[in-house]
Amino acid sequence: MADVSLNGHVHTxxxxxxxxxxxxxRVAGLFSRRGFNISSLAVGHSETAGLSRMxxxxxxxxxxxxQVTKQxxxxxxxxxxxxxxxxxxxxxEMALLKVKSNKDNRAEIMQIVDIFRAGIVDVGNxxxxxxxxxxxxxxxxxxxxxxxxxxxxxxxxxxVAMTRGGVAAGTKQTAIPAARSAPDTEVVP
Amino acid sequence: MHLTGAQMVCESLVREGTDIMFGLPGGAILPLYQTxxxxxxxxHILVRHEQNAGHAADGxxxxxxxxxxxxxxxxxxxxxxxxxLATAMMDSVPVVAITGQVPRxxxxxxxxxxxxxxxITLPITKHNYLVMDxxxxxxxxxxAFHIAxxxxxxxxxxxxxxxxxxxxxxFDYPEHVDxxxxxxxxxxxxxxxxxxxxxxxxxxxxxxxVGHGAIISGAFAEVREIxxxxxxxxxxTLLGIGSFSGEHILSMGMPGMHGQAYNNWAIDRADxxxxxxxxxxxxxxxxxxxxAPNAKVIHIDIDPAxxxxxxxxxxxxxxxxxxxxxxLAKQVEQVSRPEWMSEIEALRSEHPLHPGQGNGLRPxxxxxxxxxxxDGRAIVVTGVGQHQMWAAQHYxxxxxxxxxxxxxxxxxxxxxxxxxxxxxAQPNRQVWSIAGDGGxxxxxxxxxxxxxxxxxxxxxxxxxxxxxLVRQLQDLxxxxxxxxxxxxxxxxxxxxxxxxxxxxxxxxxxxQVRSALEEAAAVDGPAIIxxxxxxxxxxxxHVPAGESxxxxxxxxxxxxxxSWLT
Numbered sequence: 001m002a003d004v005s006l007n008g009h010v011h012t013x014x015x016x017x018x019x020x021x022x023x024x025x026r027v028a029g030l031f032s033r034r035g036f037n038i039s040s041l042a043v044g045h046s047e048t049a050g051l052s053r054m055x056x057x058x059x060x061x062x063x064x065x066x067q068v069t070k071q072x073x074x075x076x077x078x079x080x081x082x083x084x085x086x087x088x089x090x091x092x093e094m095a096l097l098k099v100k101s102n103k104d105n106r107a108e109i110m111q112i113v114d115i116f117r118a119g120i121v122d123v124g125n126x127x128x129x130x131x132x133x134x135x136x137x138x139x140x141x142x143x144x145x146x147x148x149x150x151x152x153x154x155x156x157x158x159x160v161a162m163t164r165g166g167v168a169a170g171t172k173q174t175a176i177p178a179a180r181s182a183p184d185t186e187v188v189p
Numbered sequence: 190m191h192l193t194g195a196q197m198v199c200e201s202l203v204r205e206g207t208d209i210m211f212g213l214p215g216g217a218i219l220p221l222y223q224t225x226x227x228x229x230x231x232x233h234i235l236v237r238h239e240q241n242a243g244h245a246a247d248g249x250x251x252x253x254x255x256x257x258x259x260x261x262x263x264x265x266x267x268x269x270x271x272x273x274l275a276t277a278m279m280d281s282v283p284v285v286a287i288t289g290q291v292p293r294x295x296x297x298x299x300x301x302x303x304x305x306x307x308x309i310t311l312p313i314t315k316h317n318y319l320v321m322d323x324x325x326x327x328x329x330x331x332x333a334f335h336i337a338x339x340x341x342x343x344x345x346x347x348x349x350x351x352x353x354x355x356x357x358x359x360f361d362y363p364e365h366v367d368x369x370x371x372x373x374x375x376x377x378x379x380x381x382x383x384x385x386x387x388x389x390x391x392x393x394x395x396x397x398x399v400g401h402g403a404i405i406s407g408a409f410a411e412v413r414e415i416x417x418x419x420x421x422x423x424x425x426t427l428l429g430i431g432s433f434s435g436e437h438i439l440s441m442g443m444p445g446m447h448g449q450a451y452n453n454w455a456i457d458r459a460d461x462x463x464x465x466x467x468x469x470x471x472x473x474x475x476x477x478x479x480x481a482p483n484a485k486v487i488h489i490d491i492d493p494a495x496x497x498x499x500x501x502x503x504x505x506x507x508x509x510x511x512x513x514x515x516x517l518a519k520q521v522e523q524v525s526r527p528e529w530m531s532e533i534e535a536l537r538s539e540h541p542l543h544p545g546q547g548n549g550l551r552p553x554x555x556x557x558x559x560x561x562x563x564d565g566r567a568i569v570v571t572g573v574g575q576h577q578m579w580a581a582q583h584y585x586x587x588x589x590x591x592x593x594x595x596x597x598x599x600x601x602x603x604x605x606x607x608x609x610x611x612x613x614a615q616p617n618r619q620v621w622s623i624a625g626d627g628g629x630x631x632x633x634x635x636x637x638x639x640x641x642x643x644x645x646x647x648x649x650x651x652x653x654x655x656x657x658l659v660r661q662l663q664d665l666x667x668x669x670x671x672x673x674x675x676x677x678x679x680x681x682x683x684x685x686x687x688x689x690x691x692x693x694x695x696x697x698x699x700x701q702v703r704s705a706l707e708e709a710a711a712v713d714g715p716a717i718i719x720x721x722x723x724x725x726x727x728x729x730x731h732v733p734a735g736e737s738x739x740x741x742x743x744x745x746x747x748x749x750x751x752s753w754l755t
Contacts, residue, residue, distance in 0.1 A: 021319075022307065022311075022319075025311065026311060029311050029312055030312075033312050041438065066497060067498065070493050073493070073494070076316045076336060076368065076371050077368060078369060079369065079370040140192035
């Protein structure tokens with residue numbers, strides 16, 4: 001069976017969990033104890049008070065995803081688990097990039113930032129902070145283009161994801177405003 | 190009602206039907222102990238080690254079907270519960286552990302006897318709580334008992350800081366527990382049950398493999414009905430022993446590493462396996478790729494995570510074993526399978542259980558005699574190792590809920606405190622602890638507790654002055670290099686018993702076995718028989734770990750064939 005888990009697909013799983021102390025430790029402990037590989041984890045409040053939503057990016061085959069889902073459900077604090085990789089969904093990550101910059105190259109940096117529909121949120125004497133939202137590929141591409149200037153620090157949130165249309169994972173949900181950054185065509189299938 | 194936290198805990202225990210708990214006090218949990226005299230209906234058994242309190246609560250739970258309760262203090266008290274909690278977790282036993290914790294203000298400051306108890310026990314409990322507000326105690330206590338005893342049962346720990354126990358608040362016990370994120374599936378899916386019935390009708394060589402889940406849900410009549418109606422032989426896993434009478438013509442005994450050899454051959458030929466409340470553990474399946482190669486699989490379990498975890502399943506059914514089997518039995522057709530039955534009979538006679546080599550006192554003989562004098566109706570508790578396997582193989586259980594053993598975790602020493610707990614649960618039944626000399630010495634400090642309460646547990650110590658199964662593994666797979674498996678300084682267990690004031694006897698020859706067992710059974714109180722068994726005796730069959738049935742060693746004659754492997 002172990003060989004099944006080795007084919008390296010990447011899955012996005014969201015979990016609606018009770019916002020209680022220790023819930024992150026329970027989830028993280030479960031992943032390490034069962035040998036599951038999380039490449040990204042993002043946590044934040046959900047639309048319902050007392051509930052948080054986690055987004056995991058998990059590597060592995062169908063067996064791994066099925067086990068991750070079932071094992072998560074066994075945690076008393078987990079309300080709902082949804083594998084949204086197979087559904088049509090919007091996937092985003094945000095990053096803050098501190099880039100070396102001076103008055104000579106600032107315009108060039110701003111031009112690149114504009115192409116990516118990113119923004120400059122802080123300007124210092126010798127650095128700027130760039131804020132970018134998109135899928136991992138877009139953020140990787142921007143970092144690559146900014147590297148020649150010198151990227152001093154990167155801070156990435158990890159992936160958050162949401163299925164398109166209908167009712168979202170776990171609870172009834174009102175309509176959500178369109179994603180504020182780039183159009184949906186860049187969404188990873 | 191305005192109560193202290195400690196009173197709230199006691200009040201809650203009373204409401205949950207607790208009548209006995211096993212524990213050992215210490216500073217952080219003392220407020221709870223000082224409240225106990227107000228609640229005479231809560232009997233507290235003071236043990237000699239917290240690990241034993243945990244196993245006693247486990248044994249009590251398995252023998253009674255109720256939730257076992259264990260109490261310990263913070264720090265080392267709580268860490269000593271790690272082994273029994275992990276044992277109960279692996280074997281799905283409902284236990285509630287109550288631990289003291291340092292006062293809230295001291296948490297995180299490495300205070301005296303502080304440890305992160307909920308952190309440590311997180312992966313070995315079904316759920317756990319650190320109570321930070323006295324007002325939460327009634328809700329948490331009711332949730333803990335609910336979680337422990339429902340669905341796939343398991344241990345739940347409640348960590349109580351000392352000042353949470355001493356503060357007061359209003360006590361209002363919830364009548365119902367409502368956990369929206371915890372709703373175990375009880376009824377099987379109708380369509381799946383229909384498909385399962387069809388698979389059974391279409392099969393020619395079906396086998397039922399029945400595990401602990403059938404015992405927990407009390408599915409004895411249902412297992413029997415399906416087995417008899419569709420003429421399906423019944424294999425019982427180590428923890429499923431007793432779910433089907435060992436005397437029944439369709440009873441096959443145990444599968445796997447040390448199961449009856451004919452079962453492993455039958456599984457190899459089967460075209461349908463119906464797993465009920467079992468988890469296709471590696472000790473059952475051996476190498477997965479070679480397990481039941483010709484069989485489709487129906488898997489019935491209340492824990493969805495078990496279905497499809499180890500083997501590919503044709504028809505998954507998540508639900509309570511009793512309810513699913515009840516629904517399935519209605520749809521199963523009456524058939525007879527004379528060809529399969531005669532094939533099974535041939536396998537049985539070709540691959541009988543090894544009776545022991547017969548040099549000296551055979552441990553198998555002791556178990557058979559014990560089965561005989563107790564008419565297969567005693568509660569039998571074991572630890573882990575050779576003695577456990579011989580007991581599982583040679584004691585023919587007639588009644589469910591009579592076999593208590595540490596299966597999943599394989600905890601040596603379980604046999605002493607768990608037998609004590611079982612005897613508290615079933616004072617009118619004979620409780621026999623079949624022990625190894627290794628495990629017995631791990632937890633024999635509880636003999637003092639047994640004497641204090643005159644608990645009538647009878648110990649049959651199968652003493653081979655060895656960690657027998659370790660020695661066997663070394664002989665079979667490590668070229669006979671016996672490293673750290675021999676005990677040369679074992680005490681005289683009869684003199685040890687005398688020190689405790691316990692009736693005891695040495696037995697060295699087979700003709701003395703029966704009378705010694707009868708004498709011990711007649712003692713009013715505990716008894717210990719030190720059986721000096723043949724130390725070179727091995728457990729057969731032996732499927733090497735991770736191998737298939739084709740590598741199974743069925744008798745001493747089969748050992749040579751394998752020696753080239755080492």
